[in-house]
Amino acid sequence: MDFALSPALLELQQRTRSFIADKIIPFETDPRCTPHGPTEDLRRELVELGRAAGLLSSHVSVAMGGLGLDHRAKAIVFEEAGYSPLGPVALNIHAPDEGNMHLLEEVATPAQQERWLRPLAAGHIRSCFCMTEPSPGAGADPSMLATTAVRDGDDYVINGVKWFITGAEGAAFAIIMAKLEDGSATMFLADMDQPGIVLERLMDSLDSCFAGGHGVVRFENLRVPAADILGAAGEGFRYAQVRLSPARLTHCMRWLGQARRAHDVAVRYAAQRQAFGKSLGQHEGVGFQLADNEMDLHVTRLSIWHCAWVLDQGHLGKHESSVAKVISSEAIWRVVDRSVQVLGGQGVTHETIVARIFADARAFRIYDGPSEVHRWSIAKDIMRPFRTTTEKAH
Structure with missing residues (x-):
């Protein structure tokens, strides 16, 4: 590199x-x-x-x-x-438009791209990605997908409930993950203003940076033409990986910028605020926190750049994006949390942007896969070369 x-x-x-x-x-x-x-x-x-x-x-x-x-x-x-x-x-x-644009450019037909991707890329409309479901449906485990799509002539009839659907309010169209009668997962494209799609409510959440919030969406006998399947039927989970690795990494990129902003605010405050005869930044208790911030920002950037390099080589980058996601989400959280501490009382008010970033950043350890699931995936990759040997031994 x-x-x-x-x-x-x-x-x-x-x-x-x-x-x-x-x-x-x-x-x-x-x-x-x-x-x-x-x-x-x-x-x-x-x-x-x-x-x-x-x-x-x-x-x-x-x-x-x-x-x-x-x-x-x-x-x-x-x-x-x-x-x-x-x-x-x-x-x-x-998010989610950035990831949806990437997926549509990789998988959609030319007609689908003209209908949905071009106006989305121009910023004229927004979209949402309908995957996560309330229990007992799909969450961190996508194999629990409960939303169904049943063939009826030239259409599919979709029924199910999704939640934590970012950007749902005001979205022009949705990418919907549903399972066919054979149990395979398939992605469908559907305009949001048609009968059969109900935005039940917006969910109150810590973060406030996503246009359209996070919604609960219900599908009631939604009819989607077979021509509006995104990609091939039954390939939904594979396409999800096409979307998730780059989209997971771009989350890291954007939140790195927010963490850097919080750090910059804290540094300026530590340089100006006086206590016990000198600026806060000259006290080791504060200066060491700023130093730790600098190191966490640096390591986060390196992990992002490395994963970006892997993707640019044409690899899927599933392992590398999981590594980058855990490193980034946890390091960024530490940076923002330390910045709040350095700011003291101002850090827990909206006198600066840091409290807002704090609320936004906490969710990052959950979005696009919680740290625990990514660690589990990384651990499986670590143990994969030994699996056959272990199985034979038993």
Whole structure:
């Protein structure tokens, strides 16, 4: 790996950083920032700023209206975007749309891409990804998928309940995971404004950075034409891996930007605030926390860049993305938590952005697979070479 950034990438990094600082951060106190994310009116205003700056949908191919960045370049841009909770929205690289765009570009037919991907990449619409279900349905264990899709002539009839569906309110379309009569998982594309889709409620959550919040969605005899299957029938779990490895890593990139923001706020405060005859940062109890932050940010960035490099080599990166997800989510949490501590009373108020980042960041150890599931997956990879030997011994 070459850790040097090309002149073109350095320019893109600085341009994104300046855009976030000058154009987006001022919106963080806008009353249209709600507990369930920015309103649609605010989202559209932010997207137009991103479009004017030439930074929209940087992960999407040039043919589909994006910048066509590889994973390593995305790591640079997405971190800068994440410096503000509104940055990914403005650049149209927020979850779940970013992962859905990647999946549609990899799997969808040309007709499906024109119908759903192109307006999504242009920032004209939003989407959601309907996978997680209440108990006893699929959560961390996708094999427990309970939503059904039954063939009826040229259509499939879908029934089931999904929850924690990010962006559900206001989404134009959904990617729905359901199981066929043979038990195999399949992805379907469906417009959200049709009969058979009910947004039951929005769930109150710690985080507030996702447009459209997190919803509970019920499917009641939803009819989806067979032509709107995404990819091949029965291949839903395989396509989920196509989506999840890159989308898991881009979460890490964006949240790294948020953690860096929290750290920067804490550093400025520690340099200015005086106590016991000197600045807070000159006291070891505070200075060591800032040093630990710096190291956690560095290790997180390295793990992200390495996984991005693996993906750019054409590998699936399942193991590497799990490693990066655990390292990133836990290190980022430590950085933000220390930043709150350094800020003292201000850290638990909304006098700074840090309390908001704190609430957003806690969920990251759960989203896209909790740390425990990723550790289990990593452990299985570690033990795989010994499995046959162990089985023979018994």
